[in-house]
Amino acid sequence: MLTDIAKSFQAAKRRYDRGQYALAHCFEVSFECLEALQTNANLRTFGNFTLAGYSLPYSVADSGERLSRPFHPELFIADPEVFKAASEEVADQLGNCNDVDPNLLDQVIYTAISAFSLSYDLWKPRSRKTPSTFFEVVIGSASHIIFPHYALTKHIPIKDVGAAEPVDALAKTEVGDAGDDATEFSGDSVSTDLVITNPQTEKGAVVPLKITTRERIVQPFAHQRILDSAYPGQYASFVSCISEVQRDDATTAVKQICVPGTVALFQKHLAHIKGLYYCDIPRRYARYDFTRIIPVKPFHALFTDIADHLKAD
DNA sequence: GTGATTCGTTAAGAAGACCT
């Protein structure tokens, strides 16, 4: 059953790679996943996430043989037909530049990505990369619709900065005694998931897309730091994720893998990014002591914030 | 014990080398 889903996904990806509209095709893939889950697995409660007296129930998909990652049942549209109607509504409204119900948008994105991920967890659990590729295609396709006049790319070429003008104290220690040819890097580029550029202003929005981040959160900050050095003031990063949850089979509970201290340090001292955007906002990242350092917002705010950043003055 | 952080691992994809 996953063979068909994988084929549909590859077809959608090929369209996307050619720069064609692929959102509806992605939603069809998610619909197929929901049907497969309904037919061949059992969606059931698993356990709670708890933090300081707060408790939130999570569910899993159970194939009898294997358990999926946990998902948030209130964000997840389990009924395939309901999802189909909701996703078509969202796609239509995006296409017509109408306002989309923000909560519906969050639910549709969360369900689309989660249904695909759950299916891979159950029937192709070793494929770790594929769900995130799907995420990339979904958001890239949506961006095509929302920003029809902006350029979408995946790489930003980095011009040579040169040792003569180190950008700061950190760079100074790098060039030091490595010899005169230490700066002979050319043709380098920052490889990201999605870059949206306004050709008028040349401003760009970098959108790292990750299902979960864990300690890999450092990458968007490092990229932003590089871009600040090569193109001061031109790029801003909007880190987009689904959730940070993980099953704990020993206690039949759900954990949210967060690194708040590390992220706060990156934001203060490595590079400044615009915000973290989650479908299922981790509880620890929603606390004021964290959000006063770095904004954490629901997923639907992503597109409006990018539009604000890119618009001509 | 609990929350924060890091590690170990498997696999997919991209790019280049080499062959046909």
Place this chain on the structure above:
DNA sequence: AGGTCTTCTTAACGAATCAC
């Protein structure tokens, strides 16, 4: 031009470890 082999990069899960 097209195959396939190798190497490098990237994604992200579950488990392990750290710090209080």
